[in-house]
Amino acid sequence: MSQxxxxxxxxxxxxERDIVTGVxxxxxxxxxxxxxxxxxxxxxxxxxxxxxxxxxxxxxTMPRRGTIVAAIxxxxxxxxxxxxxxxxxxxxxxxxxxxxxxxxxxxxxxxxECGALKDHxxxxxxxxANVRFHEAIYAGxxxxxxxxxxxxxxxxxxxxxxxxxxxxxxxxTSNNEHADIxxxxxxxxxxxxxxxxxxxxxxxxxxxxxxxxIVPRGYLEPLAS
Amino acid sequence: MSQxxxxxxxxxxxxERDIVTGVxxxxxxxxxxxxxxxxxxxxxxxxxxxxxxxxxxxxxTMPRRGTIVAAIxxxxxxxxxxxxxxxxxxxxxxxxxxxxxxxxxxxxxxxxECGALKDHxxxxxxxxANVRFHEAIYAGxxxxxxxxxxxxxxxxxxxxxxxxxxxxxxxxTSNNEHADIxxxxxxxxxxxxxxxxxxxxxxxxxxxxxxxxIVPRGYLEPLAS
DNA sequence: CCATGCAATTTTGTATACCAGAATGTGATT
DNA sequence: AATCACATTCTGGTATACAAAATTGCATGG
Numbered sequence: 001m002s003q004x005x006x007x008x009x010x011x012x013x014x015x016e017r018d019i020v021t022g023v024x025x026x027x028x029x030x031x032x033x034x035x036x037x038x039x040x041x042x043x044x045x046x047x048x049x050x051x052x053x054x055x056x057x058x059x060x061t062m063p064r065r066g067t068i069v070a071a072i073x074x075x076x077x078x079x080x081x082x083x084x085x086x087x088x089x090x091x092x093x094x095x096x097x098x099x100x101x102x103x104x105x106x107x108x109x110x111x112x113e114c115g116a117l118k119d120h121x122x123x124x125x126x127x128x129a130n131v132r133f134h135e136a137i138y139a140g141x142x143x144x145x146x147x148x149x150x151x152x153x154x155x156x157x158x159x160x161x162x163x164x165x166x167x168x169x170x171x172x173t174s175n176n177e178h179a180d181i182x183x184x185x186x187x188x189x190x191x192x193x194x195x196x197x198x199x200x201x202x203x204x205x206x207x208x209x210x211x212x213x214i215v216p217r218g219y220l221e222p223l224a225s
Numbered sequence: 226m227s228q229x230x231x232x233x234x235x236x237x238x239x240x241e242r243d244i245v246t247g248v249x250x251x252x253x254x255x256x257x258x259x260x261x262x263x264x265x266x267x268x269x270x271x272x273x274x275x276x277x278x279x280x281x282x283x284x285x286t287m288p289r290r291g292t293i294v295a296a297i298x299x300x301x302x303x304x305x306x307x308x309x310x311x312x313x314x315x316x317x318x319x320x321x322x323x324x325x326x327x328x329x330x331x332x333x334x335x336x337x338e339c340g341a342l343k344d345h346x347x348x349x350x351x352x353x354a355n356v357r358f359h360e361a362i363y364a365g366x367x368x369x370x371x372x373x374x375x376x377x378x379x380x381x382x383x384x385x386x387x388x389x390x391x392x393x394x395x396x397x398t399s400n401n402e403h404a405d406i407x408x409x410x411x412x413x414x415x416x417x418x419x420x421x422x423x424x425x426x427x428x429x430x431x432x433x434x435x436x437x438x439i440v441p442r443g444y445l446e447p448l449a450s
Numbered sequence: 451c452c453a454t455g456c457a458a459t460t461t462t463g464t465a466t467a468c469c470a471g472a473a474t475g476t477g478a479t480t
Numbered sequence: 481a482a483t484c485a486c487a488t489t490c491t492g493g494t495a496t497a498c499a500a501a502a503t504t505g506c507a508t509g510g
Contacts, residue, residue, distance in 0.1 A: 006288070006463085007463080007464075008463085008464090009288075031491080032491075032492070033490095033491075033492095041464080041465085042464060042465045042466070043465085043466090043492090044463080044464055044465065044466090045463080045464065045465095047273070047492090047493090048272070048273075048276055048463095051273055051276045051277060051280070052276060052279075052280055054277075054280070055276070055277055055279070055280020055281060056280060061492095063231070063234075063492085063493090064470090064471055064472060064491080064492060064493080065472075065473095065491090065492080066491070066492070067492095076369075076370060079368045079369060079370040079371065080370050082368055082370075082371070083315075083368065083370055083371050083374060086311070086315050090308075090311050143304045143307055143308065144301075144304060145301060145304040145305050145307075145308055146304065146307070146308050149308060149374075149378075153374075231493085232493080232494075233493085233494090256461080257461075257462075258460090258461075258462095266494080266495085267494060267495045267496070268462095268495085268496090269493080269494055269495065269496090270493080270494065270495095272462090272463090273493090286462095288462085288463090289461085289462055289463075289500085289501055289502065290461095290462080290501095290502075290503095291461070291462070292462095
């Protein structure tokens with residue numbers, strides 16, 4: 001997948017991580033010169049990295065006006081959740097039909113892991129386990145293109161989705177839904193698995209009003225990808 | 226959407242057109258120097274353009290080994306059609322629920338246009354009308370993110386899909402399916418519209434064996450995106 | 451005649467220099 | 481005091497120069 005040279009590739013990964021984990025917030029300006037001296041390289045690989053990130057939608061650059069971490073509008077967020085729900089539903093449907101036994105066992109283990117962390121104080125720990133559970137299902141669809149596509153959209157939503165889990169009660173509900181989804185997949189009930197997953201994801205998009213209440217200032221400024 | 230400078234943006238559009246329309250074939254080498262002198266610019270905007278195209282998946286570049294027009298393997302093609310069918314189905318479902326009357330009228334006109342060309346000798350003319358019909362449905366879903374995502378995948382499949390229509394009888398069948406889809410959308414039958422569209426697209430992926438028989442040499446070499 | 455290794459050339463990756471357009475600040479004028 | 485014009489400055493876009501890696505071709509040896 002990685003197209004650029006070594007330096008540029010490194011930059012892509014570092015910046016991607018910073019954006020997805022929230023170190024860099026939506027709307028933050030990404031000045032080429034600052035980045036180049038911060039990483040000790042010239043502007044060229046920095047530009048290539050930004051170019052790549054722009055392609056995947058994580059940053060947005062306006063001609064002659066620079067690059068910022070993609071700040072998604074509420075309308076765009078709703079749209080993306082709508083698509084995300086359907087992509088994950090597709091993964092779940094296919095996983096129910098194609099996931100081999102050994103991978104299902106692994107999925108059960110990941111679900112247990114989520115269960116063990118659901119009452120834990122550390123929301124981030126649950127978040128990580130949650131990601132692993134979902135990614136196991138992506139992998140289970142046995143369609144590497146769909147897997148990449150889904151992960152891409154998830155990454156772009158990551159800065160906003162992380163906030164979701166801090167909503168009271170959401171973790172527990174989420175965990176229950178996991179159990180149902182797992183069940184459907186293990187039993188090969190494709191349509192059920194898809195339906196459940198669709199709702200599981202879509203509910204996050206539908207509660208965007210709640211999300212807006214806790215979103216930090218600066219998250220909802222101008223621009224979509 | 227466009228991130229690069231003016232020159233680079235132009236290049237992206239020109240190269241994209243050449244790839245989608247088949248002037249440049251999968252596997253063709255894209256030499257930076259040749260391109261730069263062909264377009265009368267330096268290597269920098271050329272590199273940026275290739276970078277952008279790599280991001281959208283239309284070209285593939287291996288580090289230190291250059292860039293080629295993305296040559297998709299058969300396995301990857303099957304995967305992509307599987308996803309494409311689902312994306313278009315989603316568009317159709319949403320369009321059935323959201324498309325305003327005036328746009329439906331326009332869709333009817335586009336369908337008629339396809340019908341008028343279905344017996345015509347010029348397969349390319351039907352192909353273009355077909356694209357317009359499908360794009361009208363993308364637009365009808367009222368989800369610009371989904372629309373972009375769908376168009377992106379379609380572009381990547383375009384070099385291969387174009388071959389499909391040269392299969393005898395396909396045009397007529399395709400046209401009948403259009404009529405059914407249009408009907409479902411006009412009547413607001415979301416699930417039906419989605420189902421029909423899913424099949425309409427998936428059948429192209431499932432007939433890949435036939436496609437392989439007529440694919441020109443050089444189309445199926447090494448690399449996926 | 452074929453294989454292997456080295457050299458020359460080609461081509462990509464990175465750095466730097468230069469140019470152009472946009473933002474900003476200052477001063478004059480109303 | 482507010483606004484508009486102009487100049488300065490800052491930042492992004494493009495070109496060019498340089499470095500490193502890979503491919504190619506040739507020569508040499510088996």
